[in-house]
Amino acid sequence: MSSTELRPDPVDRTMSPTADIGPATSRRRTDLVSRLTGWPALVVAAAVGIFVIGVSYRLSASGAPAQLYYLTFWAGVLLALLPGAWLAVTATDRHRRGWALALVGLITFVPKYLRNPFAPSYHDEYAHWHEAVQVLSLGRLFQGNALIPIVEYFPGTAALTAAVTRLTGLSPWSSGELIILAAHLLALFGVFVLAEVHLRSARAGAIAALIYALNPSEMYFDTQYAYEGIAVAFFVWVLALASLAARARGARRFTLTVAALLSAGGAVVTHHLTTVFLLGVLFFVASVGTAAAWRRARRARAHVCDSCRGPLTPEPGPDRGVLIWWAVLGGTAVMAGCWLVFVAWPTVSYLSPYFGGSLRQLAAMTAKRSSTGRVLLAASVQPLWERAMTALVPLIAGLFSLKALLMVRRERGVWSFDTLALMAFGLLYFPSVLFLFAPSGAEGARRSWAFSFVGLALIGAYLLRRFPDWGRPRVPARWRTPIGLVVLTVLLIGGVGGGLNDPYRFPGPFRWGTDTNSASAEARTVGQQLAAEAGPVRVVADQYTALQLIAYADLDVAAPSPGFPAWALVQSGDDPSRELAGMLYGSRFNYLVVDVRMAEQPAFNGTNYGSGDPLAGRVTPMDYLDRLDHVPWASRIISTQHLRVYRLNLPLLGQQPRSGL
Amino acid sequence: MSTAGAKLTGRTVDPGHLTLGLVGLVGLAVALTVAPTPVPIRALFVLPMLVLVAGGSAAALVLGRRSGNAADGEPPDALLRPVLTVLFGLLVPLGSTLLLAVPRVPLSTRAIALSTAAVTLVLLLAARGRTVLPRRGSAGERVRLPSRSSVRAVLGVTAAVLLLAAALAGAIVIQPKTVDRYAQLSLDNPAVVRGEPLTASAGTRVVLRWTLRSYGYPLTRAEPRADVTVGGVAAVAVIVRQSPPVPADTAGIGSVSRLDGTVEFVAPNNEGLYTTQIAIAPSAAPATDRTELVVTLQVTR
Numbered sequence: 033m034s035s036t037e038l039r040p041d042p043v044d045r046t047m048s049p050t051a052d053i054g055p056a057t058s059r060r061r062t063d064l065v066s067r068l069t070g071w072p073a074l075v076v077a078a079a080v081g082i083f084v085i086g087v088s089y090r091l092s093a094s095g096a097p098a099q100l101y102y103l104t105f106w107a108g109v110l111l112a113l114l115p116g117a118w119l120a121v122t123a124t125d126r127h128r129r130g131w132a133l134a135l136v137g138l139i140t141f142v143p144k145y146l147r148n149p150f151a152p153s154y155h156d157e158y159a160h161w162h163e164a165v166q167v168l169s170l171g172r173l174f175q176g177n178a179l180i181p182i183v184e185y186f187p188g189t190a191a192l193t194a195a196v197t198r199l200t201g202l203s204p205w206s207s208g209e210l211i212i213l214a215a216h217l218l219a220l221f222g223v224f225v226l227a228e229v230h231l232r233s234a235r236a237g238a239i240a241a242l243i244y245a246l247n248p249s250e251m252y253f254d255t256q257y258a259y260e261g262i263a264v265a266f267f268v269w270v271l272a273l274a275s276l277a278a279r280a281r282g283a284r285r286f287t288l289t290v291a292a293l294l295s296a297g298g299a300v301v302t303h304h305l306t307t308v309f310l311l312g313v314l315f316f317v318a319s320v321g322t323a324a325a326w327r328r329a330r331r332a333r334a335h336v337c338d339s340c341r342g343p344l345t346p347e348p349g350p351d352r353g354v355l356i357w358w359a360v361l362g363g364t365a366v367m368a369g370c371w372l373v374f375v376a377w378p379t380v381s382y383l384s385p386y387f388g389g390s391l392r393q394l395a396a397m398t399a400k401r402s403s404t405g406r407v408l409l410a411a412s413v414q415p416l417w418e419r420a421m422t423a424l425v426p427l428i429a430g431l432f433s434l435k436a437l438l439m440v441r442r443e444r445g446v447w448s449f450d451t452l453a454l455m456a457f458g459l460l461y462f463p464s465v466l467f468l469f470a471p472s473g474a475e476g477a478r479r480s481w482a483f484s485f486v487g488l489a490l491i492g493a494y495l496l497r498r499f500p501d502w503g504r505p506r507v508p509a510r511w512r513t514p515i516g517l518v519v520l521t522v523l524l525i526g527g528v529g530g531g532l533n534d535p536y537r538f539p540g541p542f543r544w545g546t547d548t549n550s551a552s553a554e555a556r557t558v559g560q561q562l563a564a565e566a567g568p569v570r571v572v573a574d575q576y577t578a579l580q581l582i583a584y585a586d587l588d589v590a591a592p593s594p595g596f597p598a599w600a601l602v603q604s605g606d607d608p609s610r611e612l613a614g615m616l617y618g619s620r621f622n623y624l625v626v627d628v629r630m631a632e633q634p635a636f637n638g639t640n641y642g643s644g645d646p647l648a649g650r651v652t653p654m655d656y657l658d659r660l661d662h663v664p665w666a667s668r669i670i671s672t673q674h675l676r677v678y679r680l681n682l683p684l685l686g687q688q689p690r691s692g693l
Numbered sequence: 694m695s696t697a698g699a700k701l702t703g704r705t706v707d708p709g710h711l712t713l714g715l716v717g718l719v720g721l722a723v724a725l726t727v728a729p730t731p732v733p734i735r736a737l738f739v740l741p742m743l744v745l746v747a748g749g750s751a752a753a754l755v756l757g758r759r760s761g762n763a764a765d766g767e768p769p770d771a772l773l774r775p776v777l778t779v780l781f782g783l784l785v786p787l788g789s790t791l792l793l794a795v796p797r798v799p800l801s802t803r804a805i806a807l808s809t810a811a812v813t814l815v816l817l818l819a820a821r822g823r824t825v826l827p828r829r830g831s832a833g834e835r836v837r838l839p840s841r842s843s844v845r846a847v848l849g850v851t852a853a854v855l856l857l858a859a860a861l862a863g864a865i866v867i868q869p870k871t872v873d874r875y876a877q878l879s880l881d882n883p884a885v886v887r888g889e890p891l892t893a894s895a896g897t898r899v900v901l902r903w904t905l906r907s908y909g910y911p912l913t914r915a916e917p918r919a920d921v922t923v924g925g926v927a928a929v930a931v932i933v934r935q936s937p938p939v940p941a942d943t944a945g946i947g948s949v950s951r952l953d954g955t956v957e958f959v960a961p962n963n964e965g966l967y968t969t970q971i972a973i974a975p976s977a978a979p980a981t982d983r984t985e986l987v988v989t990l991q992v993t994r
Contacts, residue, residue: 075853079860086864093869130772131850138857146864171799173791187794188787195786198805200740201732214779221776262783269780287755291777298784301791539868553873557908557947561879565886622888661987664966667891668987669880679888681989689989690965691924 074115081112092538098413112139120238137217140245144255155547156258158583164193164204178582185376188302189259208257215265222268227493229275230451240493246523247485248531263303264482269295274360278353296364300371304379307368309483313457314361320453321354421526436491458487545635550576558675559585572598573625574640592641599641613682624678664689712821726806747813748782750820758824874909878984892991893960902955906948912938920972928958964992
């Protein structure tokens with residue numbers, strides 16, 4: 033980086049909330065802003081906001097109207113977040129900006145933490161918590177995992193949790209939350225450093241971190257105790273450290289590259305999808321750099337040979353920044369390849385159905401076969417205004433990206449290849465939105481946002497740091513702050529609204545068919561009782577009860593599929609087929625746990641036994657459940673008001689019980 | 694929370710002494726981890742100490758000497774260094790725990806503490822060697838100690854964290870506490886639970902053992918009502934025995950009280966498979982807590 037790039041960015045001054053207004057007014061406004069964004073006021077606002085978020089959860093848990101608890105929630109979040117966010121963007125002091133960003137990180141962590149502070153509640157949390165508990169109790173990594181089998185081969189989360197638990201004596205859950213908080217803050221600061229390096233402005237860094245904090249995955253999904261939340265921090269830091277290395281000289285270039293590779297190693301052993309995205313973005317940046325270098329070299333040759341007619345000058349050497357990106361890509365690819373081949377080969381078969389399936393479904397939708405599509409925000413209590421803001425997010429992002437594209441075109445040659453490549457990577461967000469309409473692709477689309485928003489954050493920061501100077505029409509000074517706050521609010525509310533749905537975000541009365549609000553003490557104690565009486569046996573259960581049985585009772589629960597339709601025990605009015613009975617008996621799935629609430633209301637998530645459930649979207653007829661009490665091949669050995677545990681004796685299949693004495 | 698970094702005073706400490714002090718702190722952290730030290734001390738001292746020393750050393754190895762300015766065109770280290778400290782503070786325990794898995798060393802407290810400390814010490818000595826210790830022909834750079842303003846900043850951050858933690862605790866405390874009230878009836882015939890058929894000769898007495906556990910309410914001394922049907926009709930000569938309810942001693946599953954009982958009845962006179970239903974309704978339970986067991990009885994001659 034040349035010394036001319038070190039000058040304070042002139043556009044930063046124009047972002048000042050008091051720019052372009054008279055000196056007296058400016059002084060008064062500055063005093064007011066200073067008081068409102070002073071640290072005591074900021075911290076008190078954050079504390080009050082956190083408490084108000086707690087009030088919103090109390091309201092939702094008590095069954096209050098959705099409008100009320102949504103409004104309360106956003107009042108709390110905005111009160112806690114906006115002052116800190118504003119200070120992070122407008123502060124001129126580096127330490128104040130850093131602390132403000134840390135406060136933003138803390139506040140965006142709080143809603144998920146408050147959702148379930150003492151125990152797992154989300155599907156992936158059960159899987160990782162159980163994995164960590166198993167690792168700690170058996171003293172070995174790579175424990176099998178019935179909920180997410182692939183977790184076994186990516187032990188980063190469990191290893192870190194085990195280390196923190198052993199060093200501190202905290203419970204595995206508390207240790208995990210501590211790690212996730214650290215990773216969450218690291219990701220935000222990583223985006224800050226990345227944008228600061230690329231856009232040469234600390235203010236741009238803060239804006240980028242703020243935009244990243246607004247991504248739909250950040251407040252709830254990536255703050256849950258699971259591998260992605262940790263690996264995303266490593267992902268961001270690989271990009272930040274590689275960017276720093278590409279601009280550094282001497283020994284520092286080497287050490288920064290090694291640091292980037294260490295971060296990449298952290299991602300490789302922690303999460304498969306993050307590794308895939310990391311390899312993708314590294315390859316893209318390196319390829320763009322190489323293409324740009326070739327183009328420059330060709331132009332230079334053409335210029336020398338055709339215009340000057342002089343002796344050939346040496347070709348310009350390869351841009352060393354590009355070599356750094358290739359080095360980081362190569363190192364990451366080698367680590368990922370070795371890990372895949374020697375440790376985590378089942379990852380291939382685990383991930384392939386998602387890619388192939390979603391593409392097929394998307395193709396089917398374009399061919400007007402609407403039965404495979406899904407309706408966004410279906411069966412949701414989400415208020416209309418939050419849905420509207422959710423719909424606005426891609427629109428605003430699209431307009432911002434278009435404007436940035438036009439501005440970048442005018443400044444060709446100013447920005448480095450990796451800056452432009454990372455911005456272009458952010459555009460991946462737009463095609464991913466399409467996949468929301470494909471059942472298998474929806475999760476993948478959402479999961480991609482944690483990564484593509486890094487690029488979108490760069491685009492947004494590039495644009496917003498020059499906000500008043502976008503050209504005509506100029507925005508009057510008095511409108512800049514309100515406009516900024518409104519856009520920030522829409523992006524925040526719309527972004528979170530586009531992430532997880534109501535039962536994941538808010539506590540509430542029991543609701544059948546969600547991972548979170550279907551969790552019951554009954555299921556937990558029934559599982560523990562079964563384990564106490566029969567040991568760690570194999571069980572057939574619905575997907576919601578399974579979470580409790582696996583996590584708290586260490587039972588091995590069947591994963592039904594079209595090839596192993598274990599759901600037929602419950603979701604059919606007939607005896608299981610001989611073939612299925614043979615599979616169940618042969619695999620020693622000798623117990624069946626039934627929650628009769630599946631006969632009272634359809635599952636909120638649509639299915640009771642995964643994607644192949646024959647009664648998807650429908651209530652299981654009570655007759656189907658009651659018939660289990662009248663067949664000789666099942667004995668009910670544990671019973672509560674809602675749960676029934678059967679010991680299966682499938683060799684008796686086909687025999688008829690007698691009536692009378 | 695002001696510009697603490699710019700207000701350092703001239704108080705310094707010899708780098709060699711500082712290195713020895715940090716080595717001593719790592720040793721103390723390991724000793725506290727292995728010894729039965731209270732969790733708050735380990736959480737507030739051991740982990741931060743290892744993270745700060747290991748992460749800080751790794752950050753120093755990557756960034757070199759403190760520069761505090763943007764002379765190289767990179768962001769000033771003032772922010773990058775502490776953030777990298779946390780990043781490496783995650784990577785060091787992750788790496789040292791994974792290293793233990795290679796020779797299949799069990800992940801005990803001692804093993805993790807020692808491996809993390811070993812990696813920390815290697816990083817510390819390498820970092821001190823690179824950044825602080827005397828170089829050829831030059832005196833060692835003395836390390837400046839935090840000034841009064843730095844201490845004030847730390848106190849300010851601590852106060853802010855405490856206030857936010859109090860708000861968080863308040864938000865948790867106001868959440869409604871729900872206590873689920875239900876009864877759980879389980880069969881206590883181990884052979885049947887394991888899958889062996891319940892068999893009886895025709896006309897002989899059959900004994901089934903059961904346990905009733907209550908959650909969210911205590912069972913009373915009043916006898917629960919028990920109904921038994923065999924093959925869809927009321928059983929003959931039914932005798933129900935039960936112990937008085939006792940506070941539950943089932944660790945971990947949270948029941949309030951339990952009572953054990955048996956039910957005896959006469960098996961049918963004809964051989965075959967019979968569906969046997971036992972319904973127990975605890976006296977103090979909600980009406981919906983009538984729970985049932987259903988067992989297939991195989992009657993032989």
